Amino acid sequence: MRGHGAAERTDAALQDQGDGDQELKREALHGVWRLSYRRLYCDLTATSRKSFHTLEMIVPTSHSNGQTGSEIPMKSLTRMVCCLFVLLLAACAAPPQKPLQPVYSPLILISFDGYRADYISRGLSPNLAALAADGVRAQAMRSAFPTLTFPNHYTIVTGLYPDHHGIVNNRFIDPVSGKKFVYNDRRTTDDPAWWGGEPLWVSVEKQGEHAATMFWPGSDVDIDGVRPEHWLPFNGKMAPDARVDQALAWLDLPAGQRPDFLTLYFEQVDHAGHAAGPDSAQVDAALREVDAALGRLIAGLKQRGIFHSANIVIVSDHGMTATSENRIVVLDKVVNMQDVNLVNAGILAGLAPKPGHETEVDHALLTSHAHMRCWKKSEVPARLHYGTNARIPPLLCLADDGWLIDTQAYLNRPNRHISLGEHGYDNADPKMAALFVAHGPAFKSGLVVPEFDNVDLYPLLTRLLGIRPRPNDGSIGPVAAMLQSARH
Numbered sequence: 001m002r003g004h005g006a007a008e009r010t011d012a013a014l015q016d017q018g019d020g021d022q023e024l025k026r027e028a029l030h031g032v033w034r035l036s037y038r039r040l041y042c043d044l045t046a047t048s049r050k051s052f053h054t055l056e057m058i059v060p061t062s063h064s065n066g067q068t069g070s071e072i073p074m075k076s077l078t079r080m081v082c083c084l085f086v087l088l089l090a091a092c093a094a095p096p097q098k099p100l101q102p103v104y105s106p107l108i109l110i111s112f113d114g115y116r117a118d119y120i121s122r123g124l125s126p127n128l129a130a131l132a133a134d135g136v137r138a139q140a141m142r143s144a145f146p147t148l149t150f151p152n153h154y155t156i157v158t159g160l161y162p163d164h165h166g167i168v169n170n171r172f173i174d175p176v177s178g179k180k181f182v183y184n185d186r187r188t189t190d191d192p193a194w195w196g197g198e199p200l201w202v203s204v205e206k207q208g209e210h211a212a213t214m215f216w217p218g219s220d221v222d223i224d225g226v227r228p229e230h231w232l233p234f235n236g237k238m239a240p241d242a243r244v245d246q247a248l249a250w251l252d253l254p255a256g257q258r259p260d261f262l263t264l265y266f267e268q269v270d271h272a273g274h275a276a277g278p279d280s281a282q283v284d285a286a287l288r289e290v291d292a293a294l295g296r297l298i299a300g301l302k303q304r305g306i307f308h309s310a311n312i313v314i315v316s317d318h319g320m321t322a323t324s325e326n327r328i329v330v331l332d333k334v335v336n337m338q339d340v341n342l343v344n345a346g347i348l349a350g351l352a353p354k355p356g357h358e359t360e361v362d363h364a365l366l367t368s369h370a371h372m373r374c375w376k377k378s379e380v381p382a383r384l385h386y387g388t389n390a391r392i393p394p395l396l397c398l399a400d401d402g403w404l405i406d407t408q409a410y411l412n413r414p415n416r417h418i419s420l421g422e423h424g425y426d427n428a429d430p431k432m433a434a435l436f437v438a439h440g441p442a443f444k445s446g447l448v449v450p451e452f453d454n455v456d457l458y459p460l461l462t463r464l465l466g467i468r469p470r471p472n473d474g475s476i477g478p479v480a481a482m483l484q485s486a487r488h
């Protein structure tokens, strides 16, 4: 399948995004079915004209000799039908006409890490706002729980809740292997065994199309033995404009190499939110910086004549809320730290009672507390879809909005670091609400849709790509109305 320009679509196919049957859809996206249909239609039209001209010579018309159609002898009628059939066959066998000029229509998925849904109304994202005005914007997109970077980025590209894809936190321990996953340490994240499900770039490659990742959590891991055709290991020092320029360079590759699916990732808004809080001048500056990068991308797409044929989906992984030294739950005051192994602290604390101490630890934690809620993993509220995975510790405590959970030992450290902004809280908290904006031929114009779950992005993205989706937790229903040809 490689090298045949699979992503090239006809204009007609572009108008047909979102039709029901997946296989038909896939062919239509590739222009094959539409081209064939058009060709046959043209041939039949030409044939019909020729046939009637021929029939006029074979069968005398009532106009010329006074006979009516019903009085045509059976032999002549049979001959007429056979003649028409032969002509139709001839039409089918005729050499194909020159194919319509294909349109390059990549799907570009962009993440602005930590871009809270309401940031767009600050007036600092003019390029994003313009895309939203001419395309689709969601009032918010609900992150998967926990509202952390790695779990959510991997949910977006698999359609699976973290409980199901296995990246259950930014840091966690596998109870079977005893190995530790630390999101920013490639020596730990490189093991494909961590990464369940099949991310979009793997499906795209397996199904004969082309993927390029200008960073995305998980995209530099050899998942299922497949990597994106074009990718770079994460490098936080690479400036936003340089990332855009690399993405544009990939779009410039010849058909058969250029990406059908392209990701871009920008962490600047998240970093500023942690460092200075969501209402800081630093966040405002980061909003301007990533919007300028988006503007550079749009200009590059226009220069190449593909701005109107590309589908662009811009999301974030979670929001951000202000945190403070003055809002810390000290775990030692709740439970004897000698009785537990602490797996995580911060927003979502994960604890495992030491053998023999289960009863007193349960008793200490599974009661009401100021500024945090604790559950056994099996009793986490169903709406959070979290708690079945073996990598989740037996007990969980979740801080209330704006609060942190830490140990006295950590707070006593001279080098302790308390951020001014955090995420990881309950995904029903509006401060955790994520961004969704989409623009392109597949999408309606000027539409604002209600909040939807980010697992529902996956069936939308596979439909745009024309690839077969893998089993997932998402549903096209909540997002179908944003597509041009949505059926209601």
Ligand SMILES: [Zn+2]
Binding pocket: 113, 114, 148, 149, 150, 270, 317, 318
């Ligand atoms: Zn993030």
Ligand SMILES: [Zn+2]
Binding pocket: 114, 149, 270, 271, 274, 423
């Ligand atoms: Zn963050």
